[in-house]
Amino acid sequence: MVDVTTLDLSLNDIAVHLLKIDVEGFEANVLKGATQILQKQDLKAVIIETNGLSNQYEFDQDYIHEKLTDAGFAAFDYIPSEKKLRPITTMNPDNTIYIRDYAFVESRLKTSRKIKINGIY
Numbered sequence: 304m305v306d307v308t309t310l311d312l313s314l315n316d317i318a319v320h321l322l323k324i325d326v327e328g329f330e331a332n333v334l335k336g337a338t339q340i341l342q343k344q345d346l347k348a349v350i351i352e353t354n355g356l357s358n359q360y361e362f363d364q365d366y367i368h369e370k371l372t373d374a375g376f377a378a379f380d381y382i383p384s385e386k387k388l389r390p391i392t393t394m395n396p397d398n399t400i401y402i403r404d405y406a407f408v409e410s411r412l413k414t415s416r417k418i419k420i421n422g423i424y
Contacts, residue, residue, distance in 0.1 A: 309336025318345045325352040334370050341374040348408055349376060349401040353394050368394050376401035384423075386412045 310322070310333065319340055324333050330351055340346060349371060353364050368378065379388040379400045388400065388409065402408050 311336055311339040314340055319343065320345055320347050322346065322349045323351075324349065330367050331370070334367060341371070344403075347402065347404040350398060351394075351401065352398050353396070364394050368399075371401040374403075376403050377405070386415070386417075388412070 322337070322340070324330055326333055330353055334341070341349075351367065351371075353367060372378070378391045378394060379402055380391050380395055381388055381398075381400055388402070388405075391399070
């Protein structure tokens, strides 16, 4: 048995700056339970993996995209080798970054240190 709750209930009293959602097709259900969190201006960005699995369930990826853009977020692709964001108009098939406060996120990218993965920066 696993207890199930919503992000609104779990994170009600916490200042959340970033959400990473990777729930294998249940992204729309998570967002339905995060209505209040999505409205908080402290939330700067949402990284969401959508690999198309949501289409098997109650909602498709367009619903997810609209839910986040209606909450004031814009969709971006991230190019890690350049530490740059690229605006996009639809969700990526894998990870999409939704950003509300672009200046904040861009500043963090510019000041972050590079990390070497498999010998590549």
